[in-house]
Amino acid sequence: MSLFSQTQKREIIMQHYLSPEFKRKMDDEHKIKKYGQACADYLEFNFDVVEGTIQNLYFDAKGCAFMVASTDLFIKLVQGKKIENVLQIIEKYEFLLKNGHCDDLEILGELAIFDNVIQHPNRYYCATMLSSALKEELNG
Structure with a gap:
């Protein structure tokens, strides 16, 4: 079950x-620099790791x-978090996008609005470009 209505999802996006x-x-x-796999998306980003946490992540x-x-919602969620927590969030987020559900939707916050990406497989690459x-980069 989604945490957000379709109207809320559209508004947040x-x-x-x-x-x-x-x-x-x-x-x-x-x-x-990253280029989209499914469309013409282009992303630049940079970040610092300070004492094991993600800092100054911008795009x-x-x-x-x-x-x-x-990308913006992902940064909002992971900024200031420990690397191991960020990797757990990425794992849960990717699971949600591939399966349409996740046991811990609350951990994803507003990223949970992308729970219907499974219905639009080409959007998977758009929704995971930064993550x-x-x-x-973190697994280097």
């Missing part, structure tokens, strides 16, 4: 697409509402 809180212009030469992007909103890239 549009809010984070039109006014993303963590979107910044990237000047740093150490930024990480710049051009892409669909699913990609921009999921999969960050997982790759």
Whole structure:
């Protein structure tokens, strides 16, 4: 069962697409660049690890509402968290997207709005663009 109505999902997606809180212009030469696998999405991001926590995670992007909103919501959820917690969140998030349900929806917060991505498989890559890239970086 979803934590959010369809109307709430649309409102949250549009809010984070039109006014993303963590979107910044990237000047740093150490930024990480990713290109969409299913469409023309483009993502740049950077972060620091300070005492085992994710800090200063920001992004710049051009892409669909699913990609921009999921990126912004993901950052909102993981900013300041321990790496091991971030990896657990990514695991649960990917499970939700692939299966349409998750035992611990509450741990995902507003990311749980993407529970219907299973019905739109091409959106999986949009909704996981940052989370999969960050997982790759953290597992190095």
